[in-house]
Amino acid sequence: MPSRSGRVRAAVLRPSRAGRRIEVGRGEPDDDLAGLVDYFWWVRWDAPEPHVQEVVPRPVVHVSAEVVAGEPRLLVHGVHPRMFRRRLEGAGHTVAAGFRPAGFRPFLRADVGALQGRELPGAEVLGGDDRPVAREVLSCERPEDGATVLAAWLRGLGPADDPLVPELAALVERAETDTSLVRAEQLASLAGVSLRTLQRRFHSHVGIGPKWVVQRFRLLDVTTAAHGGGDVDWADLAARLGYADQSHLIRAFTQLVGHPPAAYAREA
Template sequence: MEAPRHDTRGIVDPSGLLNRVRFRRHEPAEPLRRYVEWYWLIDWDLPEPYASHVVPHPSVNLTFQWDEDEGPPYGEVTGVALGLYTRKLTGRGRVCGAKFRPGGFRPYAPEEPVSRWTGVALPAQEVFPQVTADTAREVVTPSDDAARVAALDAFLLALPRTPDPQADLATDLVARIRADRAVRRVGDFAHAQGLSVRALQRLFSTHVGVSPKWVLLRYRIHEALEQAAGHDDIDWATLAADLGYADQAHLVRDFTATVGVPPTAYAAEARAGR
């Protein structure tokens, strides 16, 4: 399995966020790596509120959070967010999260299709009754990362899992879509995998939570965000073609609908913040 990446893919205004918080990624214990892509830890101590925005990945997240001025630590399960995910950060706080691989959450909750959690955030104990009042505190209160990672490992290793070859297949197919820009059409991709479009759609709904077309479009927007934040003088027409759009207008439409501003405006703001 891949090690945690160091890019900021999906984060809107990454420099603005990273100037305000401490953000780290860590690998889970080896037996968990087929299910969990990485752990992500954020700590902040802010003089004024800040709204963090993320164009989410096709992943379910289990988080343990502590907003120190607002109450005790708590756990939350967040399904794939269809739109822009916004989290307001105030005062002092911490989040310790497990980002499941696309397909990786299903073995932990095999009674429901992963689409059951899409667009939903709910208390962790509603999905995992094993979460107690002490669980979140044991994860987020240690001062060092190693202890937090160890607590996440201990919790997830103790949870029952149902091995599912179809979940492994879904994980592999999403990874191929992410890595291969030549994947342009769902029908062609399904055919190349020896599947009907309907079978591919059922697989993704059950094990990923969103459709293969949604995954394909989301990774296009991630790439456009990454390019806009890190490069000057972008040829948007060429980028649109590279990402498989019919023309620049379609890229502009999808980017604006997802991020909230046109790509040229976002790129200008990113340059100003660098």
């Protein structure tokens, strides 16, 4: 299976185009945050002409420092249920934290599902004024140093202990890497709970349902194959990923990305 960083990159559509305009980096959290934060990441761009980047979301909540209406702010990004686009123009950069599945719940102390598909100021979600820390993060010459500032701010929030977090994080991460998991019922069986209970826990902690999680990871497997640069046996891939047949895979991928997988692979 691809590495975690490789699977994260699979979420960026048409990566060869993106590489000409944006520079992406990432760093690992310190041990005290590693149970809640999956990684820190940063993006620098220089786009004299507007560049629209398409992204296929994973079940991850992000907190990013970026300039909004000319002012540095921290934004909380809930899980986006559909592909989304970011318009980049001129020169700029962003520094952010990507949380482990369920890892944002101890900071929010409320239903993460309420953030689904939304981007909200940190002050509105977590309280306090997010502008000073956003300004400090973005003023760092090295993005790694900005990530360190963001990490210190997260520690200061005093995340609550929640025994469900490691259990749900491990379950989602298993769904990401185990291509034999193709139905939410399989996750419920692994968790030893009913599907209804799992749905409730995913909504409150992960921020989206288990069916979406399983289906999204299998579609990201299709994207990974499309980015491979070689010939792909789409019928064989469909069978391995639990689709009824090749046409079902093509319909699901086209609905998400806007192009059939073979056409997208040629373009990407």
